[in-house]
Amino acid sequence: MEVRVVQLEDKIRSYLENLGFEIYPFKVGWYNEAVPPAFHLPYSENALAFVVLSTPSMFDKAFKPFLRNQLLKKIQDPVDQCISYHLSVVRESLTDKQLEIMYDYEMLPNRKPKFLAQTAAHVSGAAYYYQRKDVQMDPWGAKKIYGVCVHPRYGGWFAIRALLLFPDVEVPFLLQNTPTDCVTTEAERIELLEKFNFHWQDWSYRDIIEVKEKYSEEQKTYFATPPAERLKLLNLLGDFQRNAIH
Template structure:
């Protein structure tokens, strides 16, 4: 079984790694222990799952080639379409495996997310999820403070895109890897949460640590554009899109 899991991981990583994605394995039980019952994934605790991240290289390696070669649907976000396309290729490459995909933007009928992306990234060891509880002397009083994940190499310049779940693959032998705590002081954690909650539009929270790569100016422009206006932006950029947008 261990060999099968390694081969499975290698196949997924061999395809997605060249496109600016990272994958991290985890057991469903680790996730379920960390979230309220309403968010539990309906699988046994030893079920194999992977969290899928996009890193800065995804924009040039996956997104722009996708735009040149695929017809876009106006009703969907172009990046979401790109991620969905490449994960559908993973599904095809693993046709002998039962694989389920959950995307970060998918909602349950009660309008709650299908999974808590940042918690999944944390339990998989992909990125450390800094929350209010990680600050000992809380300065925010009654304010609502949201947590944020920090990647050990890319800081905040990444995104959590999806989960890949393999209901037929049990991994009781999988050992948990803790995420790297790269925002270690009380002052830095307060600064991170302040920037993320109150100044997120200026991107500064993403640079809370030294990073080896960040989004290009072109990529920043794209993600800074409101979702409803991104298709218009892609048309203005011209060379991006060979096919008409329908």
């Protein structure tokens, strides 16, 4: 990559990686080629974007410190607030750049997501997006089968959180990284999609491969708790919520 783009990526990464996030660059054109026209991003095909992932360490490195130090808005999910806060810090450090941030939970007026997170992760090389079409002997008949991304180090123990879009930064020279195909056999792919679609609540699909790191028991408890009850749970986990708006 050109020096200025490398410097931009290094600046973003040096801040976010210390907090348990990963970033992966891609060209808007790669994403637009992979999604239906209704989901196209309205930028030049050579515009630079990054997909932002949270890894298992984000809970301790970013989320808990955020809860201790920031004023929470009760109407928003605490994790979403934490991520929004840290990406706003990134934005403030790049005042010379036009930057648009899209979050995984944001919707368009027609109730479609602003971007297809798993496709973005795949085209950036961050995680392989396993779909029904990756299984040759399809056993599901008329059932609706959703796809799922698997990270080569964390399996399913991660989340796709946001896109950072730089409309004015053109990267025609950027080379595409192929995501690591780590669920290689037909049987394993069927097992992955079965577990994700029909048994997702038991977390087992996340361990489809041997992982380097996974969510702590505390983190599992938090994410298994219905969103409306998470603020109450945080009080039980520790005195993180003394600044919360009640």
